[in-house]
Amino acid sequence: MTLSPPRSILVIQLRRIGDVILTTPAVAALKRRHPDAAIDFLAEEPGSQALRGNPHIRRILVYGAGPGQALAWLWRVRRSRYDWVIDYLGNPRSALLAAASSAAVRAGWVHVAHRWAYNLPLRQPDPAQYAGREKMLALRALGVEADDADFMPRVYLTDGTAPQPENLVGLAPASRQETRRWPAASFAKLGRLLRERYGCGILVFWGPGERGLAEGVAAGIGPGARISEPTPDLAAAARLLARCRLLVANCNGPKHLAVALGVSTVTVHGSSDPASWTPPHPDHAAVRLAELPCIGCRLNRCPRHRECLEFLTAERVFTAASVILERGPAPSAGSITERVRRHLRKDAA
Numbered sequence: 001m002t003l004s005p006p007r008s009i010l011v012i013q014l015r016r017i018g019d020v021i022l023t024t025p026a027v028a029a030l031k032r033r034h035p036d037a038a039i040d041f042l043a044e045e046p047g048s049q050a051l052r053g054n055p056h057i058r059r060i061l062v063y064g065a066g067p068g069q070a071l072a073w074l075w076r077v078r079r080s081r082y083d084w085v086i087d088y089l090g091n092p093r094s095a096l097l098a099a100a101s102s103a104a105v106r107a108g109w110v111h112v113a114h115r116w117a118y119n120l121p122l123r124q125p126d127p128a129q130y131a132g133r134e135k136m137l138a139l140r141a142l143g144v145e146a147d148d149a150d151f152m153p154r155v156y157l158t159d160g161t162a163p164q165p166e167n168l169v170g171l172a173p174a175s176r177q178e179t180r181r182w183p184a185a186s187f188a189k190l191g192r193l194l195r196e197r198y199g200c201g202i203l204v205f206w207g208p209g210e211r212g213l214a215e216g217v218a219a220g221i222g223p224g225a226r227i228s229e230p231t232p233d234l235a236a237a238a239r240l241l242a243r244c245r246l247l248v249a250n251c252n253g254p255k256h257l258a259v260a261l262g263v264s265t266v267t268v269h270g271s272s273d274p275a276s277w278t279p280p281h282p283d284h285a286a287v288r289l290a291e292l293p294c295i296g297c298r299l300n301r302c303p304r305h306r307e308c309l310e311f312l313t314a315e316r317v318f319t320a321a322s323v324i325l326e327r328g329p330a331p332s333a334g335s336i337t338e339r340v341r342r343h344l345r346k347d348a349a
Contacts, residue, residue, distance in 0.1 A: 001046050003105060003143055003303075004062070006083035011038045012097060013047070013088045016061055017234070018256035018277075019131075020047035023088055024054065024153045028134040029146035031056040033139075040082075042097070048238025049234035050257070053156035075099045084142070088135055090114055107142060112319075128276045152279060153206050153260040157235060162242040162261065168201045169194050170228075170241060170258070174210040177300045179271035180251050182309050184213060187316035188322075190203035190248060195224050197318075198325060203228055203244065205237070241309075246324055251277050259284060264324045268317060270308040271297050282327075285320040287312070311336065 009030060019044050030039060038058040041051055048062045063073060070093065077085075078100050087098045087108040095114035098106045109180050110121035122138040129137075133151035140146075153192045163234045171191060175181040183293075191202045202225035206214035214227040231237040238261055241247060241254065246264045249255040251272040258265050264283040267274065274286030288295055 004083070006034055006037045006105070008080070009034070009037050009086065010042060010044045010077065010080070010101065010103070011088065011275065012094045013037065014044045014091070014094055015089060016042070016045065017050055017253035019088075021050050021153045021155060021253075021256045021260050022096075022131045024051075024056075024155070024260070025132045025136055025146075025151045026086075026088070027054070028150070028154070029136050029144055032146065035143045037083075040080075042077075046234055049153050049166040051258075052235065054154075070096075073097060076183045077101045086139075086142075087118070091281055098306070102236045103339040105142065109138075121141070128273055130279050131276050132279065134276075135287050152281075154159070155234075155238060155253055155257065155258065155260040157242075163239055164242050164243075165201065165245050165263075168203055168244050169198075169325075170203045170205055170244040170247040170249075170254075171217060172205045172247060172252055172254035173248040174206060174213055175252050177271070179297070179299055179306065179309070180269075181300050182250055182268040182312065184217050185220060186218045186309075186312070186314050186317075187248075189315050191217065191221035191225055191312060193318045195221065196323065197322070201225070202243070203240070205247075207253075219339045226269075233268065236287070240327065246321060248321055266317060266320045266324065268298070270306070270312075271280055271299050271302070282326060285324060287320045289315050 013020050013028055025163055031246050039062055040059045041057050042061040044063045048060050051060045052055055077097050082103045084105040085098045085101045085103040089095045090112035092108045094115035096107060099117035105120050106118045107120040107122050108118035120141055122141055124168060132153050136146050136151050168283055171187050173184055173187040177290055194200055202221050204214040204218045204227045218225040218227050228240050241258050241263055242261050244263055247258040248266045250268050250346055255265050255267050266285045267278050269286050269288040278284050278286040289312050295308050
């Protein structure tokens with residue numbers, strides 16, 4: 001297929017804050033390749049908030065799921081007459097939107113059940129790579145030869161400023177899936193170890209329905225630990241995260257937000273694959289019991305006893321956190337890409 005330069009592009013990633021954030025490198029690559037194209041991004045709340053202030057996006061379209069909304073969105077997308085529609089989700093709703101768009105290019109993942117909706121397949125590499133990189137490199141099918149080192153996600157605080165990091169470590173103990181949820185008692189023990197070694201404050205992050213978990217972790221740590229303030233939106237949560245030297249988290253939305261802000265992270269992985277969800281960079285560490293035969297199973301329900309999480313000790317996670325904390329402050333978001341390039345060149349050598 002010979003592709004004409006697009007005048008307008010719709011990117012679809014309806015769900016999950018982390019998945020929306022991990023699509024921002026692809027959006028930036030599209031804008032670099034086609035600077036005159038108008039790029040719209042369709043996402044649900046609250047993930048759409050991660051796109052505020054993004055200089056590469058013309059319009060953030062917030063998908064509503066109320067009565068009659070599905071048909072209204074099909075009509076809205078069709079009448080917008082996009083030249084390209086790129087669906088990074090590939091579920092029934094997003095596939096229908098792509099199919100209804102009548103766009104000359106309708107791109108989507110070749111491995112999904114709804115691939116009939118697309119006339120240009122996007123392929124994931126084998127073996128798996130960091131999701132931000134995968135989404136960007138998939139655009140090669142559209143003639144977008146992006147710099148494959150520039151795959152770090154970005155978010156932009158709407159006021160253009162970020163707080164200075166403090167002697168503060170964040171913990172994000174929640175996860176929607178049991179197979180990605182390190183025990184609260186382990187987070188509490190880790191917090192005690194960090195406080196005793198580094199004299200740092202501990203800030204436990206929480207979202208809707210997670211306050212009880214956060215309060216339990218903070219209570220288990222004791223003096224010097226507190227839960228985060230209620231945040232009205234993602235920008236407020238980002239400002240709190242930007243105050244931290246380090247975030248220790250399960251594989252969840254706050255972790256991806258921290259990466260996009262340039263805050264160092266340590267991520268506990270059970271069923272999830274760190275190759276897909278943790279960037280290959282020394283400021284971002286992944287910890288898991290790699291010796292288990294079932295590690296990285298990708299299941300949401302464990303048929304065993306969650307050994308990958310229950311047997312992962314706080315001391316092991318503390319060791320990974322110490323390596324980052326003793327290295328010094330994380331770089332600013334603007335310098336992350338160059339550090340990734342140097343790291344990848346070192347690995348290649």
